[in-house]
Amino acid sequence: MLEWAAFFLWEMAMPRNFRRMVLLATVAVVSASVLMPPVCDLLFKCGCSWLWTTAALHCNIHHAAPPHCPWCSHGTLGYSLPYAGFIVGQFVAGGVVLRFTGQMVLAILITVAAILPVGFLMGLLTFKLAGYPHFIFFS
Secondary structure, eight states: HHHHHHHHHHHHHHHHHHHHHHHHHHHHHHHHHHHHHHHHHHOOOOOOTTTTTTTTTGGGGGOOOOOOOTTTTHHHHHHHHHHHHHHHHHHHHHHHHHHHHHOOOHHHHHHHTTHHHHHHHHHHHHHHHOSSSSSSSBO
16 A cells, blocks of 8 residues: 555656656666677777676786776776766767657667767777777777
């Protein structure tokens, strides 16, 4: 009985658009968390893989000789800044689609799909700043 009361209070207290934005933010966080390691490997050819396989186990950060992955080699800050960029970029892409179309399913799909263009921009920025020798087509 108490669950129904909480549900109705949530419905009255939170506008529909706010709940949609929370859902988009959640999708952005989850998809960035799951897809960032393989995107890292795609961009930098470093060896990172899916979280449920080997993740960073085969990343070149574990090799004695450089080059070392620019996101993994700079510690928590080096990984957190691109990760935050992924989340914000994906969320903004989904939010823009939701704002102009009003279609939640399309906004969720765009939020997930935005990992590639956002990842490219984050990787290009990292490539320019860190001087890493590999970036997709540039080696």
